[in-house]
Amino acid sequence: MFSLFNDLVTSAAEAVKSISDQGIEVVRQTGVLDALESVSGNPDSAATDAASQEEKLCVADIMTPPDTWTGSKEEWVWCMEAALCDPNTCALTPACLRGDAPLWKDVKTTVERLFASPPRPEKEGSPTLAPTSNGAEASATLALNLLEKTGGAQAPAADLVKYIQEHYAVHQVRSFTVPRFTSDEGYWLNIGWRIHLYKQCTNAEQLLTLMQTLSRLPQRLRNIATTVKQRAAAKAEAFGRAEHEDGDDRQDGDDEDYAENKSEVMHLQDNTEYWHMIRMQYEAIQEKRAWLREIEGRVKKEMELASGNVKLLGSLLQRKEASTALCASVFDSCQYHKVKLSRLIADICAAPAEHREGTVLDSRSGRLFHALVNCNDDVKAALEAYAGRPPSVPGSPNRVASTPTSSAPASAKQGSAARCEEPSMETSTVEAAASAPQKSRCSAGGSPVELKTAASGSTFHSIGNNAVDSGEESFEAKLPWSMDD
Helix, strand or coil, X not given: CHHHHHHHHHHHHHHHHHHHHHHHHHHHHHCHHHHHHHHHHCHHHHHHHHHHHCEEECHHHHHCCCCCCCCCHHHHHHHHHHHHCCHHHHHCCHHHHHCCHHHHHHHHHHHHHHHHXXXXXXXXXXXXXXXXXXXXXXXXXXXXXXXXXXXXXXEECHXXXXXXXXCHHHHHHHHHHCCCCCCHHHHXXXXXXXHHHHCCCCCHHHXXXXXXXXXXXXXXXXXXXXXXXHHHHHHHHHHHHHHHHHHHHCCHHHHHHHHHHHHCCCCCCCCHHHHHHHHHHHHHHHHHHHHHHHHHHHHHHHHHHHHHHHHHHXXXXXXXXXXXXXXXXXXXXXXXXXXXXXXXXXXHHHCCHHHHCCCCCCCCCCHHHHHHHHHXXXXXHHHHHHHCCCCCCXXXXXXXXCCHHHHCCHHXXXXXXXXXXXXXXXXXXXXXXXXXXXXXXXXXXXXXXXXXXXXXXXXXXXXXXXXXXXXXXXXXXXXXXXXXX
């Protein structure tokens, strides 16, 4: 009996060994065992090989526009930040979009139509691109190929991880989507796949359209979002009705329940309103940039012209050519530029604050705005210097008009010159002459002809009358005979 049992055990062990040998041989033929042995023998090398196959994503890969980009780099970076702050963009993987056949077909149609049309240039002065059928077809084909190609595994570089940690909005969206809607590997794979498609765009309008198209919810998720939205609206209506009926007797527990229901946003929502808001912000940014370009051009041109006239007027005054026709013409030009500079300052200050803040035209720290104010002060000082200049020397060949002192005798001229050199007379004359252009500017609205007439007339008449009176007195005192004789 014992021998029979022993034989039975031996035969069973041999059968098990035979089956095991056959199974090991089959597994070895498939190559699975060799792979497992290689992994167990050198696990570090396997991890290194897997890491080497991953494509590293860095900040430059995302924030650097392609060579075909016609807009500015700031526009590209702004659009990328808008995409990284959209939960649907970060959560909807290519497999999720392909799972909805009607949606995927619509996405392919939109992408093909988007890249088949010629790009519209946005840079100032860039030539209009002619629609070439070959180039459009090639671009559309490349975009469709990238749309179907998911690519390999993606991994973030150190600078990209730091970028996400430093930008609160981007980090908040990533924390909301991972791991609730996708894995960490799916998040980076999704970002890399979209970046390759984004870099086929040439302007911001095209890029925003592509971003919105690739962030549409599949029908299954759209149904969930609609149901949750309707349920939340019904709860809010019931809560408001109960609050109205209970009045002040409402318990605090109702507030907590409503706040809890309101915070239960565990699903992806339709982002049509989000992209509508992004487009409105983009239009506002474009309007601001257009205003800046226009005002900067006007300011720089006017400052250049005004500075040239100020230098010329100062040079003429230094050469004692204030009474020439050229100096009078330059004075009129300075008055004209003074009015235009003042109007530019008023226009900048009256513009919306969001257009000026943080730019070169900022009234607090704007470099160009302060240069404009200084140029306006320089023109004002030049006008005051011209108005307060000493009277012209009689008998000068460059005179354009004779003053009352020109008809007086030589002794009268000397007496007039001596009295004009007295401090009291000089001070009163300069003050009167300096105040005349200011009063005429305020009353006449800044007309160059009226300003020039007021400035020159008041100065010459006041000096001329004083000179005549003083000249007659000195002439009578120096006569060799008496007037009574």
